[in-house]
Amino acid sequence: MRTLAxxxxxxxxxxxxxxxxxxxxxxxxxxxxxxPELRSLYEFSIGALQGNLQELLGFLSSVEPARGGDMMPSITDSFYAGDLLGAAKTAVRNYAIAITETATPELREIFLKQLNAAVRWHEKVFTYMAQRGLYPAYDLGKLLQVDVTLAQNAINM
Structure with missing residues (x-):
């Protein structure tokens, strides 16, 4: 396989x-x-996500530059900060999409205001993570290693 772009x-x-x-x-x-039915849905979701991760992790051998050294963030602060970061990213994406579907000017203004607030929220969480070495944004090797560690920890739980 070729090196990934x-x-x-x-x-x-x-x-x-x-x-x-x-x-x-x-x-x-x-x-x-x-x-029982909800538990079954969770078990199905867990199986699907584990399968996805195992497939996706296989592509990391095609990454250039090669993955960085060991970096083992704690499952506590790193995990919880990542939860906030994911929620903020999702909010930014959802507001951006909602704005493109909005015909009512007053509602669009509210969405824009809340989109900007979501961007600031994301910035605060990202800054927290970056300052603590939980999100090495400028080192692709370390960044991918954090992702791999998180995925392996989740699979092995």
Missing amino acids: WHETLELGELIASQAHCLAKFKMVLPQIQD
Whole structure:
């Protein structure tokens, strides 16, 4: 297989991080699910995410530059900060999409105001993570290693 392009490497890393985070969260709450049908949905989702991650991780051997050294963020602060970062990213994306579907000017203004607030929220969480070494944005090797570690931890939970 050819070396992955940088833009697809970054998207691959985003998908790995996002799905690994969901997988870990689903595994943590599974013991609390009492309804058998809902529990079955969680188990299905866990299996699907694990399968996705195992496939996606295989593509990291095609990444240039090679992955960085060991970086083992704690499952506590790193995980919880990642949860906030994912929520903020999702909010930014959702507001951006909603704005393109809005015909009512007053509603569009509210969406724009809240989009800007979501961007500031994302910035605050990102800054927190970057300052603590939880999001090495300028080192692709370390960034991918964080994603791999998160995915492996989630799979092994």
